[in-house]
Amino acid sequence: MNASTLRLAYRAGADPFFLAFALAEYAAAEGLDDPQLAAALGTTADLLAHARLCQSPRTDPDGFQADVDRIAAKFALDRDVLAVVARHGQVVAAMRADPPPAPAPETNGSVLAARDRPPS
């Protein structure tokens, strides 16, 4: 893989459309560098770079299973680890797409604290 394509594979890590996103998020969460990530997936750095530019597995169970199996077979990745990585990416993408709701207006952002006993 040439240098330009390698750079592109990393840039794709910002876009949940590509598998590169899940791989980048998983590596960051686990504190893995590229060789460690490749080793965890049981593949080489070069094949991993190609895998980054694949589309992320679909979210429905059947589609997810089929996509993970296909990508794992094509790029010699550990299927189970790839499934964990892909799920991690989907969770991160979903959390970023739907941030936690803001406090309801009537609470005005304040919270109530519980007491052990009534005030004397």
Add this chain to the structure above:
Amino acid sequence: MWPPDDELLAAWRLLVADPDTAGAFCALVLPPLEADLTRSSPTRDPADISTAADDAVLAFLRRPAAFDPLRCPLPAFLRFVAGRDLINLRDREQRHHRGRIPWAGVELTHPAGNEWEEGKRLADHPNVRAAVAALADADRRVYALMCEGARDTAVFAAELGLADRPADEQTEAVKRTKDRIKARLKRAAGEP
């Protein structure tokens, strides 16, 4: 150098049928696309060229089937998309810098040390006006330069007729003159 058309079309058809071949497709089109952009925009930052090429190819990967080879050859299509991205990058950069004041200009608008402020403050004193009027012509010109915020020793030296003297001699003479003027004006204003 772009690969032959038939090779490009075969890679594109393969990409449409099997998106997992994206890496191979990118390896084929990205280097010549970058080279074309560099040739057509030689003054642009290479990082902008890379970003525009990357964005164009990534957008293509998202919807490879949207490309119609009957309407436009693949290299021309990618060049068009990347060129548009390059223009957008430049516009964004220009918007970012619009209305900013260059640092050099900001520096020049500052008062020169505390000399100008001090001169302005003293100049309001009635006794100082009389003292300035009583200064020798050369000293009065030096005082005017100080009030204007001049800082360059050579300017003061020229005013004192010392332009042909060695630099250290100019510096010493200018400092002596300025100190003398400041001391006289402060005395006139009743300051210690």
